[in-house]
Amino acid sequence: xxxxxxxxxxxxxxTRISAPLCAGLLGEQGAEVIKVERPDTGDFMRGLGPxxxxxxxxxxxxxxxxxxxxxxxxxxxxxxxxxxxxxxADVVVENFRPGTMEQWGLGPADLPADLxxxxxxxxxxxxxxxxxxxxxxxxxxxxGLLHLTGEPGRLPxxxxxxIADYLAGVFGAQAATAGLYRRAGSPDRPGQVxxxxxxxxxxxxxxxxxxxxxxxxxxxxxxxxxxSSAAPGDIYPTGGGGTIAISAAADANFRRLCxxxxxxxxxxxxxxxxxxxxxxHREELDQIIRDWTGALSAAxxxxxxxxxxxxxxxxxxxxxxxxxxxxxARGDLVEVADPVLGPVRQQAPYPRVAxxxxxxxxxxxxxxxxxxEIWCGLVGLSSVEYADARAAGVL
Amino acid sequence: xxxxxxxxxxxxxxTRISAPLCAGLLGEQGAEVIKVERPDTGDFMRGLGPxxxxxxxxxxxxxxxxxxxxxxxxxxxxxxxxxxxxxxADVVVENFRPGTMEQWGLGPADLPADLxxxxxxxxxxxxxxxxxxxxxxxxxxxxGLLHLTGEPGRLPxxxxxxIADYLAGVFGAQAATAGLYRRAGSPDRPGQVxxxxxxxxxxxxxxxxxxxxxxxxxxxxxxxxxxSSAAPGDIYPTGGGGTIAISAAADANFRRLCxxxxxxxxxxxxxxxxxxxxxxHREELDQIIRDWTGALSAAxxxxxxxxxxxxxxxxxxxxxxxxxxxxxARGDLVEVADPVLGPVRQQAPYPRVAxxxxxxxxxxxxxxxxxxEIWCGLVGLSSVEYADARAAGVL
Numbered sequence: 001x002x003x004x005x006x007x008x009x010x011x012x013x014x015t016r017i018s019a020p021l022c023a024g025l026l027g028e029q030g031a032e033v034i035k036v037e038r039p040d041t042g043d044f045m046r047g048l049g050p051x052x053x054x055x056x057x058x059x060x061x062x063x064x065x066x067x068x069x070x071x072x073x074x075x076x077x078x079x080x081x082x083x084x085x086x087x088x089a090d091v092v093v094e095n096f097r098p099g100t101m102e103q104w105g106l107g108p109a110d111l112p113a114d115l116x117x118x119x120x121x122x123x124x125x126x127x128x129x130x131x132x133x134x135x136x137x138x139x140x141x142x143x144g145l146l147h148l149t150g151e152p153g154r155l156p157x158x159x160x161x162x163i164a165d166y167l168a169g170v171f172g173a174q175a176a177t178a179g180l181y182r183r184a185g186s187p188d189r190p191g192q193v194x195x196x197x198x199x200x201x202x203x204x205x206x207x208x209x210x211x212x213x214x215x216x217x218x219x220x221x222x223x224x225x226x227x228s229s230a231a232p233g234d235i236y237p238t239g240g241g242g243t244i245a246i247s248a249a250a251d252a253n254f255r256r257l258c259x260x261x262x263x264x265x266x267x268x269x270x271x272x273x274x275x276x277x278x279x280x281h282r283e284e285l286d287q288i289i290r291d292w293t294g295a296l297s298a299a300x301x302x303x304x305x306x307x308x309x310x311x312x313x314x315x316x317x318x319x320x321x322x323x324x325x326x327x328x329a330r331g332d333l334v335e336v337a338d339p340v341l342g343p344v345r346q347q348a349p350y351p352r353v354a355x356x357x358x359x360x361x362x363x364x365x366x367x368x369x370x371x372x373e374i375w376c377g378l379v380g381l382s383s384v385e386y387a388d389a390r391a392a393g394v395l
Numbered sequence: 396x397x398x399x400x401x402x403x404x405x406x407x408x409x410t411r412i413s414a415p416l417c418a419g420l421l422g423e424q425g426a427e428v429i430k431v432e433r434p435d436t437g438d439f440m441r442g443l444g445p446x447x448x449x450x451x452x453x454x455x456x457x458x459x460x461x462x463x464x465x466x467x468x469x470x471x472x473x474x475x476x477x478x479x480x481x482x483x484a485d486v487v488v489e490n491f492r493p494g495t496m497e498q499w500g501l502g503p504a505d506l507p508a509d510l511x512x513x514x515x516x517x518x519x520x521x522x523x524x525x526x527x528x529x530x531x532x533x534x535x536x537x538x539g540l541l542h543l544t545g546e547p548g549r550l551p552x553x554x555x556x557x558i559a560d561y562l563a564g565v566f567g568a569q570a571a572t573a574g575l576y577r578r579a580g581s582p583d584r585p586g587q588v589x590x591x592x593x594x595x596x597x598x599x600x601x602x603x604x605x606x607x608x609x610x611x612x613x614x615x616x617x618x619x620x621x622x623s624s625a626a627p628g629d630i631y632p633t634g635g636g637g638t639i640a641i642s643a644a645a646d647a648n649f650r651r652l653c654x655x656x657x658x659x660x661x662x663x664x665x666x667x668x669x670x671x672x673x674x675x676h677r678e679e680l681d682q683i684i685r686d687w688t689g690a691l692s693a694a695x696x697x698x699x700x701x702x703x704x705x706x707x708x709x710x711x712x713x714x715x716x717x718x719x720x721x722x723x724a725r726g727d728l729v730e731v732a733d734p735v736l737g738p739v740r741q742q743a744p745y746p747r748v749a750x751x752x753x754x755x756x757x758x759x760x761x762x763x764x765x766x767x768e769i770w771c772g773l774v775g776l777s778s779v780e781y782a783d784a785r786a787a788g789v790l
Contacts, residue, residue, distance in 0.1 A: 057603040150555075155638060
């Protein structure tokens with residue numbers, strides 16, 4: 001399995017999701033990731049449910065593939081130790097409130113100049129709202145995605161996962177990797193400080209929303225499962241209780257859907273024979289499709305769509321994912337050896353090298369599990385210094 | 396402005412969103428991106444609404460920052476020319492149906508071995524469903540996000556943008572950049588073929604969904620705007636018609652929210668004095684909050700939350716984004732000089748180097764705008780060869 005970032009060392013100073021995901025993604029490509037946690041409680045993510053026997057399953061997933069050391073960054077000694085550790089690192093990822101790292105003497109100016117320093121925050125590092133607190137929900141609300149998600153006439157609905165956190169984490173990992181690339185090619189090894197806001201990640205993926213407002217004066221609204229310029233395309237209930245997503249707006253796909261429905265008359269129907277016509281008559285068209293899907297099981301609708309090469313998929317649950325032969329053949333779910341729970345099935349690293357099933361990362365570490373390895377072996381504390389720092393609660 | 400990928404050349408063989416976004420993201424960090432389009436129609440994205448005077452605003456955004464050449468990959472001559480062009484490239488990004496590039500003699504084995512070759516597809520390059528057609532909607536359905544998004548008891552709802560496309564594009568860009576990093580550090584310049592499926596990008600961000608099914612037998616369901624283990628946190632209607640997102644589940648944030656509501660009694664209320672209690676009594680708690688938000692304008696609720704450091708944001712529309720002082724101060728919206736429309740305001744490149752406002756990319760190119768520059772200047776066709784290929788419809 002290819003490990004393109006082998007030899008890179010990353011410090012994960014982050015907490016729940018965006019920064020740890022950013023660091024972990026680098027780790028899944030071969031970087032050594034060292035998570036630095038508070039000695040008392042560790043990462044807040046360790047306390048996020050759902051739990052198995054009191055142990056966080058979310059932590060088991062997004063804490064995986066890294067080492068854990070403790071260090072109290074609120075103490076002068078902890079700050080000094082972190083500066084020493086940073087001297088051995090290539091990348092630092094943090095998501096404290098802007099200015100916090102500087103207060104601790106751990107800002108970019110305090111650490112080696114060749115570091116790639118990724119800063120994730122709700123509102124970014126500068127600007128009038130920089131000090132406002134924020135979480136994923138603030139990111140999707142302020143960044144404009146929340147207003148676009150949900151059914152017309154109802155309250156907006158969040159995407160079912162912390163999508164601003166994940167987006168900012170992946171964008172941040174890409175920018176960090178670009179920084180590593182530049183540094184490797186420059187004799188003076190320039191570092192880089194990256195400012196990744198949660199709202200900005202969401203804003204970046206808003207498609208034409210800003211341009212539409214600027215050029216057409218359109219304030220884009222949510223349209224449920226429909227796209228205003230394309231039909232048919234929706235989520236359709238099936239007879240068995242499940243639902244199926246079908247996209248068949250393009251002429252060729254619409255003809256295939258009609259064949260799957262055994263309705264060869266529809267493509268020639270003057271209401272439906274052009275995309276514009278299908279959009280104009282989408283209610284009638286969707287009713288025809290719903291009548292068809294509602295009389296069949298989800299599996300049968302899917303089978304007929306697949307047989308006619310219509311883009312469609314049953315709306316998968318966790319149970320569907322666990323049972324699906326394509327997911328199994330591709331190795332998309334891996335057994336991670338968690339030190340507390342034992343094997344835990346979870347999503348594999350993504351993306352993969354073509355033809356190579358992804359490898360399971362190491363399990364999420366116990367708090368401080370790698371203290372001696374890192375503080376003594378890497379940073380060079382003597383065993384007495386290490387024991388003293390532990391006794392003082394600094395490590 | 397830092398351009399860490401300066402000197403990298405990327406071929407964008409993709410169409411609508413995931414692959415073009417992947418290439419474009421590399422371009423926004425300094426890579427030269429050459430889009431290769433069908434001579435007849437160009438990228439399908441050019442025909443996706445909404446339109447200004449018949450010109451796609453989505454294309455104006457996601458076609459930006461690159462050059463356009465034409466080449467008919469369905470012809471032997473076009474395939475030969477593309478192989479020559481690929482000899483000058485570092486990265487190729489494509490999202491044809493798996494096997495298509497091989498049929499054209501343009502698969503990884505046909506192109507230089509040191510290329511970073513990013514392949515985006517609905518179901519990935521192998522496995523039993525690899526040949527099934529798929530679009531964003533299939534990615535979110537099969538990948539498990541769609542089932543988690545929306546209100547309990549109602550049909551699932553898609554995220555308001557093509558999130559599988561964007562996620563796969565960003566993940567793919569990160570993996571491509573890691574491949575560039577590895578290649579730069581290896582004397583034998585190893586290439587890499589990356590398999591990025593739409594569903595896999597979604598599956599990767601499913602949080603604890605798979606682990607919860609594996610360890611607890613829980614089939615995760617959608618919970619609207621609530622998170623099952625945290626309260627209060629929801630989208631609340633305000634008096635003026637807008638809505639506001641508030642996250643105040645942690646003890647400290649809850650105390651701040653109570654101060655913002657001028658309800659100092661609530662943190663000590665035995666129903667609400669622990670997170671578990673707030674979760675158990677969330678209906679009563681949310682009703683109290685709704686009564687408060689419903690009596691005030693969105694701006695006033697926001698002002699009070701900000702004054703008390705409660706994580707909250709008005710649910711922003713495109714109009715709100717255009718008018719917001721933080722967005723303006725940060726330069727999150729840039730004027731892109733479109734060759735057809737003139738200046739078009741759109742989201743800036745993301746993320747940024749700390750302290751540097753993002754720079755506007757070049758406008759989306761006209762179809763074949765850079766044909767002579769690339770085919771003659773870079774690949775080395777004579778003007779006669781070029782004219783012949785144009786006359787034959789190959790370029």
